[in-house]
Every structure is written in C-alpha cells, then in structure tokens.
Amino acid sequence: xxxxxxxxxxxxxxxxxxxxxxxxxxxxxxxxxxxxxxxxxxxxxxxxxxxxxxxxxxxxxxxxxxxxxxxxxxxxxxxxxxxxxxxxxxxxxxxxxxxxxxxxxxxxxxxxxxxxxxxxxxxxxxxxxxxxxxxxxxxxxxxxxxxxxxxxxxxxxxxxxxxxxxxxxxxxxxxxxxxxxxxxxxxxxx
Amino acid sequence: xxxxxxxxxxxxxxxxxxxxxxxxxxxxxxxxxxxxxxxxxxxxxxxxxxxxxxxxxxxxxxxxxxxxxxxxxxxxxxxxxxxxxxxxxxxxxxxxxxxxxxxxxxxxxxxxxxxxxxxxxxxxxxxxxxxxxxxxxxxxxxxxxxxxxxxxxxxxxxxxxxxxxxxxxxxxxxxxxxxxxxxxxxxxxx
DNA sequence: GTCTATATAGAGATAGAC
DNA sequence: GTCTATCTCTATATAGAC
Numbered sequence: 001x002x003x004x005x006x007x008x009x010x011x012x013x014x015x016x017x018x019x020x021x022x023x024x025x026x027x028x029x030x031x032x033x034x035x036x037x038x039x040x041x042x043x044x045x046x047x048x049x050x051x052x053x054x055x056x057x058x059x060x061x062x063x064x065x066x067x068x069x070x071x072x073x074x075x076x077x078x079x080x081x082x083x084x085x086x087x088x089x090x091x092x093x094x095x096x097x098x099x100x101x102x103x104x105x106x107x108x109x110x111x112x113x114x115x116x117x118x119x120x121x122x123x124x125x126x127x128x129x130x131x132x133x134x135x136x137x138x139x140x141x142x143x144x145x146x147x148x149x150x151x152x153x154x155x156x157x158x159x160x161x162x163x164x165x166x167x168x169x170x171x172x173x174x175x176x177x178x179x180x181x182x183x184x185x186x187x188x189x190x
Numbered sequence: 191x192x193x194x195x196x197x198x199x200x201x202x203x204x205x206x207x208x209x210x211x212x213x214x215x216x217x218x219x220x221x222x223x224x225x226x227x228x229x230x231x232x233x234x235x236x237x238x239x240x241x242x243x244x245x246x247x248x249x250x251x252x253x254x255x256x257x258x259x260x261x262x263x264x265x266x267x268x269x270x271x272x273x274x275x276x277x278x279x280x281x282x283x284x285x286x287x288x289x290x291x292x293x294x295x296x297x298x299x300x301x302x303x304x305x306x307x308x309x310x311x312x313x314x315x316x317x318x319x320x321x322x323x324x325x326x327x328x329x330x331x332x333x334x335x336x337x338x339x340x341x342x343x344x345x346x347x348x349x350x351x352x353x354x355x356x357x358x359x360x361x362x363x364x365x366x367x368x369x370x371x372x373x374x375x376x377x378x379x380x
Numbered sequence: 381g382t383c384t385a386t387a388t389a390g391a392g393a394t395a396g397a398c
Numbered sequence: 399g400t401c402t403a404t405c406t407c408t409a410t411a412t413a414g415a416c
Contacts, residue, residue, distance in 0.1 A: 039410090045381090113211070151362055159350070238393080
C-alpha cells in the first residue's frame with residue numbers, strides 16, 4: 001500500500017495531463033517531470049504507456065463509482081439525484097471551459113486512435129448511463145424509456161461541455177443546466 | 191488552377207485522415223501514402239504540418255458556407271431550414287458512428303493541443319451558430335433568444351454525435367433527431 | 381526503487397538530383 | 399513538380415549501476 005506512493009503519483013499526474021493535453025500528446029518525460037522522477041524510474045512502475053492509460057481509466061472508474069454512490073445517499077428523491085449529475089457541469093465549470101468533459105474527450109480520442117482501451121474508457125459512460133437509468137426507473141419510467149432519458153441527459157451534458165469549451169462560455173453552461181433541471185422536474189412522480 | 195491538382199489531393203486526403211484519426215496522430219507519411227506521392231514532394235506543396243491543417247480548415251469552411259447557402263435556398267420555412275441542419279446527423283450517420291462530428295472532434299483536439307489554429311477551427315462552429323441564429327430570428331425570436339436556441343441545437347447535435355459514436359448506436363441518432371425536429375416545430379410562427 | 385546512459389523507431393523537415 | 403537521401407529531434411523503451 002504505502003509502497004505504491006510513487007505509482008499513485010504517476011497515475012494522478014497522468015490523469016491530469018491526459019485530461020488537459022490528451023493521451024497521445026502527453027509524453028513520459030512530461031509525466032516524469034510532474035512527478036519529479038526520472039524517465040528510467042518510470043518504467044519500474046509501468047512497462048508501457050498503455051499500462052498507464054489503463055491505470056488512469058481504472059482510477060477514474062473507481063472515483064466515479066464512489067461519486068455515484070455518494071449521490072445515491074445524498075439525494076432525497078430520484079429527481080434530486082439526477083440533478084446532482086447535471087450540476088457537475090457547474091462544479092467543474094472552470095475545467096470544462098478549458099478542457100471539456102474528461103469522459104467525452106478521452107473516449108473520442110481513443111476512438112480516433114482505435115486504441116485497445118477504448119472499451120474501458122466507454123465503461124465510464126456506461127457507469128453514468130446505468131446510474132441515470134436507475135434513477136429514471138425510480139421516478140416511474142419503464143426500463144427502455146428510462147435508458148432513453150439517461151442517454152438524452154448524457155448527450156446534452158456532452159454537448160454543453162463541447163460548446164462551452166469551444167466558445168469559452170460559462171453563461172451557456174448555467175443556462176443549459178437550468179433547462180435540464182427543469183426538464184427533470186417535468187418528470188416528477190408519474 | 192489545374193496546376194494545384196496534387197495540392198488539392200493532399201488537402202482532401204489530409205481532411206479525411208484528420209477526421210478519422212485525428213490531426214496529431216496523422217503523419218506526413220500516411221497522407222503521402224494516400225495521395226501516392228513521396229514525402230519529399232509533399233514539402234513542395236506545404237512547408238509545415240500546420241499549413242496543411244489551415245488549408246483543411248479553410249476547405250471545410252468553404253464547403254460549409256456552400257452547404258448553408260444551399261439550405262438557405264432549399265427550405266421553404268426557417269423551420270424547414272433548421273431541420274436541414276438537424277438531419278445532417280442522419281445524412282452522415284455512418285461516419286458519425288465511427289468518428290464523431292468532424293467539427294466537434296477537431297476543435298476539441300486543437301483545444302487540448304493549444305494549437306495556433308484553434309480559433310480557425312472554432313469559426314466552423316460560429317458559421318453554424320450564426321446561420322441557425324438567423325433562422326430563429328426569421329421565426330420571430332429576439333436576437334439573444336435566437337442565439338440561445340442556436341447554441342442549444344448545436345450542443346444537442348454535438349452530444350448526440352459523441353454518445354452515438356461511443357456506443358455505436360444508430361437508433362439513438364434517429365430518436366434524438368426526431369425529438370429535435372419536434373422541438374423546432376414547437377417554435378412555429380409566433 | 382531510483383538513477384544515468386543508451387538503443388531504436390518514427391516524426392517533421394531539408395537538400396539537391398532529375 | 400516529383401523524387402531519393404539525409405538531417406534532426408523527440409518519443410517509447412531497455413540495460414545496468416547504485
């Protein structure tokens with residue numbers, strides 16, 4: 001556990017850099033610089049760049065699962081829980097304005113690279129999708145309908161992140177978040 | 191004009207490859223291979239990779255302007271013209287399922303690379319944004335309101351492309367296109 | 381576990397012949 | 399206008415000392 005301190009630092013630095021600069025554009029040298037270790041030492045912890053990517057995705061999956069289960073406990077109604085999801089656009093506004101959505105931009109990049117870990121990255125989307133579907137089911141939606149709404153919300157969040165980043169427009173995020181929250185409240189107890 | 195045949199071939203090949211594999215991931219060698227010229231000849235036409243990117247963006251801007259002015263003539267009502275925009279998701283469905291939206295994925299990549307041509311790529315978004323705004327004004331919206339709706343539609347299209355690509359889900363595109371078309375018709379003559 | 385030094389491959393870019 | 403040959407730089411990855 002304690003022995004893996006450097007390894008964890010590498011994962012954390014890689015996570016940030018992959019998000020800010022993209023996976024391919026980020027070099028070992030850059031990560032090593034951030035962690036303040038030599039490039040040689042690097043390979044003691046990870047044999048290939050792909051291994052770091054897998055570790056980063058794995059860490060993001062863990063973090064996301066924890067976040068979702070926290071929302072699960074926090075919200076009093078499924079609508080409230082869904083609004084927790086919508087409001088991450090506000091919580092992470094500054095980062096989104098600069099680098100877009102960490103999930104969307106990674107999956108898009110890996111798709112273009114036709115990368116082996118593409119499926120793992122997509123699992124991040126699936127995590128949100130299934131969680132949202134479950135909330136819509138609790139509202140009273142049928143399974144298919146709930147999934148459709150989950151996808152709808154995911155897509156809107158993605159679009160908002162992309163456009164807000166392109167135009168560096170914080171106000172647009174706020175507007176759309178408000179609209180999405182209203183949309184969710186429109187599906188109040190059926 | 192006729193002398194630029196090779197140059198045009200390069201731009202066209204680069205355009206496709208940048209879309210399918212991303213800008214950074216596409217090498218001169220790959221483009222040259224596609225065009226069936228040597229890497230050396232390449233540099234007669236373009237001195238740097240950035241120059242090709244600018245030429246590609248410029249070509250995309252031209253093509254987009256032509257497409258928008260065609261829609262301008264084709265549609266009988268502003269609603270119809272806006273639906274032309276929405277339906278490109280259907281027209282380009284197969285490519286979108288594989289590579290996402292060419293505008294969104296390029297601007298996102300250039301943003302992460304902090305590339306000098308980032309603004310030029312964003313101009314592609316602006317082209318659609320202003321055109322859509324104009325249509326909403328013709329429907330009867332105020333200027334600010336029209337822009338808000340333009341951004342809203344752009345964002346939804348982006349989100350649909352991103353999610354459809356991640357889950358390789360053609361049906362999702364169709365569903366969302368239907369919903370967006372209904373949304374537009376909801377803004378019939380005010 | 382961390383370092384320095386080095387191997388190897390691929391990229392962008394140039395020079396000069398044809 | 400197109401080619402071959404080559405330069406240079408940077409990236410991933412390895413070897414071996416400490």
